Amino acid sequence: MGRSEREAVARGARLHTAARSLLSDHERAVRAARDALAPILDEAVARTLDVMPVARLQEATEGRLRLDAVERAGLATVAQVLDAGPGRLQQIPGVGRVTSTQLLGAARRLADAVHDSVAVHIDVDRPEPRTTELVRTLHVLVEAGPDARRAVAAAGALDRRLGPLLDTAGPAAGRLRMLVTGRAGRARALAAVDEVRGVVGEAERAGTEGLLAQASVDLLRGPASDVAAWVDFELRSAEYYGLLGEISGRAPDTAAVEGFLPEGIAGQVHGQHLVDDRLKVSLRGYQAFGARFALARRRVVLGDEMGLGKTVQAIAVLTHLVAEGQSHFMVVCPASVLVNWTREIEARSALRAVPLHGPGRADAFADWKGRGGVAVTTFDALRGFPVPGGGELGMLVVDEAHSVKNPLTLRARAVAEWAARCERVLLMTGTPMENRVAEFRSLVRLLDAGLADRLDGDAGLAGSVAFRKAVAPVYLRRNQEDVLTELPSLQHTDEWEEPSERDEAAYRDAVRAGNFMAMRRAAYAHPEGSAKLRRLRDLVREAAENGLKVVVFSYFRDVLDAVHGALEAGTAPVSGPVFGPLTGAVPPARRQALVDAFSAAAGPAVLVAQIQAAGLGLNIQAASVVILCEPQIKPTLEHQAVARAHRIGQLRPVRVHRLLAPGGVDERMVRILTDKARLFDAYARRSAVAEATPDALDVSDTDLARRIVEEEQARLGLADGSDGSASGHAPQSPSAPAHEQPPS
Structure with missing residues (x-):
């Protein structure tokens, strides 16, 4: 004393x-x-x-x-x-x-x-004194x-x-x-x-x-200059809007943030501590909840809608596990996003990223085994690495996990082997359902075989609410509209264009041949007379006049070539620089470089991209106009593509234009897409109203193609053999279109 x-x-x-x-x-x-x-x-x-x-x-x-x-x-x-x-x-x-x-x-x-x-x-294009003062005061907190x-x-x-x-x-x-x-x-x-x-x-x-x-x-440093604050806002607007939500007291609905989980599971997640000392960014409330869900439940599917930051939630989980003493982690992803994963780990955390890709991957794997860190590899490369022993790996993260929904594929088997040896597994996908509940069940089986067995073949037909309750132990999903109220508006417009005579002729030829994929791209078979290309040029010109960037998506390589040529034709391009085509044949590092160059271009620009390659994992927030050259067989492809632009970090309203020709394959596909989207909404988006039917669950893409071909042949009077109809032959498979180079 x-x-x-x-x-x-x-x-x-x-x-x-x-x-x-x-x-x-x-x-x-x-x-x-x-x-x-x-x-x-x-x-x-x-x-x-x-x-x-x-x-x-x-x-x-x-x-x-x-x-x-x-x-x-x-x-x-x-x-x-x-x-x-x-x-x-x-x-x-x-x-x-x-x-x-x-x-x-x-x-x-x-x-x-x-x-x-x-x-x-906050309108970055029309700064005025009041919004400038708000950005300056927020800059102090963000900085x-x-x-x-x-x-x-x-x-x-x-x-x-x-x-x-x-x-x-x-x-x-x-x-x-x-x-x-x-x-x-x-x-x-x-x-x-x-x-x-x-x-x-x-x-x-x-x-x-x-x-x-x-x-x-x-x-206490005080606000930055007006210019510095606005520049910083454009670079990291998501952080500004996150703070704005906090200080305004307009937090998203708690139930939505928690993915409408049952009370018992949500309570367990609330009790999970999250150590984020090694993170270099602040988490939004729903992101922190997602990270704690993965930690508390250990083996889960994070099914957040695209644009909500699943990657940073995964990184937050890994930083927490490092604080608990774990040292080795594996991220498996498509080749197209490997570079993005490496960048995100290095930019958003103090963790060491180790890419395992290309000719030097064996040496990189040995280095990772010795020194630890976050290994990042592709589905195909994973098969070449030895499966870890029990307890060696702190967590296995599988991005775009719907890529392994078919358990019979080699990539799915490799992921299953690794998942079986890991105590913690995080599957990430914004589209876990697609067309069949059975496919989602195969993902659940990677995590919990017992739960997958309980999701029998009729589980989906019991209704979306019952289904979500059944999978709640392993599944968390939030939607943009529920948790990102600050996102600029998203406006969809279907652009119906009457086909030209040459378009009609090309379409009739494709229908006569029973070639479904040729039917889908017939509107671009003769670029000089294409009604869709004429409208596309008008949309791009309008965007350029307003200083906006555009991304153009198509499923087909030859359509992308036609678009690229149409935009660069003439003495004065209508759009500013045209980047691409970005396709599955472009190496992953080059894909990211194309997106970076497009984003860095001063003023208007266009990125021409294959929807399967650029719609997967890449962030294209610089674009505020999205043009879809044709409707897609899977609604998830369109959702993914639009979400590349309309996501966290987007500063301007996003306008989506889908180019359609009336009366033919486009109109039939739009109708079918609406039904498929309703099914997706019912199971992946928590709709208690739209319930699935057995037909909606069971229709395959090949069946869809065959049905449309037969209906169009009948409508155009091309179904009899004397007219050269190939109606007796199966239409070309939508999974292997002509003139199409699949993404790696």
Whole structure:
């Protein structure tokens, strides 16, 4: 009871002061951002109320109000009712004090609901003083980075622990105070001093005091210049919008963030701690939940919709496992995204990425075995590596896991062998269902054979809600619209173009031959007379005039060549530079280089890409116009392609144009695609309304092609043998189209 105790209390007090100081600095920075947000939010609310019809007041009162007199008085919107106030409302014949009070109460409830739900979009193309101030204040918090976030969390914990302890230990800070304190008080003070020593010791070992000091410095630097803040916003808008959601209090619905998991499983996930010290980025709330789900459940499918950051969630899981002492991890992915995975690991974490690809992969594998890190390899290359022994691998991550949905393929067998030897497995896919529940069951079997057995052949027909409940132990899925309210709008337009005479002739020839794939691309057989190409050039020209970048997707190589030629024809290209074609024949590193060059191009540009190659794993946020040259057999191909542009980091509204010819294969495919998309929605997107039918589950792509060919031959009168019909022959398989080079 002397100098040692006084020093311990003094050290605790200094640490407590540093923690309180950081909390104050952080609160000041947050308050500045909230103050900058308030007028923008108020304007967004006002705009919404200005166009909200007064009839909505009936909904807010369950039809109890009569609004005829109000509308006759010229009050057509909710905003006008609020502006009128009780005085003017009561001047309207038939509206007394009680009715006016009810009207205003309903209007205010609607205004509050709008205020709680309206999303603020920051327009990078039209910066104005208010949005510039918001971006500058957010820049302070973003620039401080994840270390500041961790420091603030540590400061809050220290404040909660040290505050009461220092109050109790107060008498030990001075000899006289201890003398006048009773025996029980002295005992409590000495016990508190011991606890203060423990807290201070923990902080010193963790380097917390330095972390607090650096975070305070970062938060006190003040906003950057307008230009620097806007440039940084364009580079990492997802982080700005994430912070904006936090400071505005507009967090996504908790149930949506948790993938509508049953309460018991969600509770287990909440109890899972996540150590993110080795992450270089801050996680969104739903991303942190996804990482904890993978840790708590150990062997899972992360089925988030494209664009929600499944990769960073996987990296967060790996950084946590490193903190627990694990050292070796394996990521298996398509060759097209191997470079992207390596980049993401290095940019977003302190982990070591080891690509196992190409001629030197055997040496790289030996290096990884010796030194550890995150090995990244392809499905085909995985088969050449020895399967690990039990406990050697901290986690197996399989990206685009629907690639191994067929358990009979060599790649699926290799993944199954590795998964069987790993305690932790993370399968990642935004499209786990595609057309058959059975295919999803094959993924579940990689994780939990018992659960897969319980998902018998009729499980899907029991309904989407029951199915999601059955797979909840291993499956988590969230949708963009539920958790990314800040994403700019996504507008789909079907561009129906009447075929030219040459288009019609090419189409009839393809139908007569029973060639399904030739039917799909007949509109591009004669580029000089193609109606679709004419419309495509118009769309690209319009985008270029507005300074926008365009990505053009097709399934077919010869269509891509036709598009490339059409865009570069003439003395003056309509689009700016044209990049590509990006196809399955292009090496993975070159694919990423093409995307990088397209993104870096100043002003408008076009990327021409094969939908199977560029629709898989690459991020094309620079594009704000997407053109689909033809409808796809699988709705997931279109979803994937659009999600390459409309995803986290996108700054502008995305417009999707699908080029279609009426009356033929396009129209039939659009109708069938709608049915397939409904099935996908029911099982992968949590729809309780759209239920599957056996026919929807069982139709194969070959059957689809044969059916369309036969229907078109009949419609065009080309089904009899005298006309040269090949209707007696099976149509060309959609899985191996002519003039098509499949992606690796």
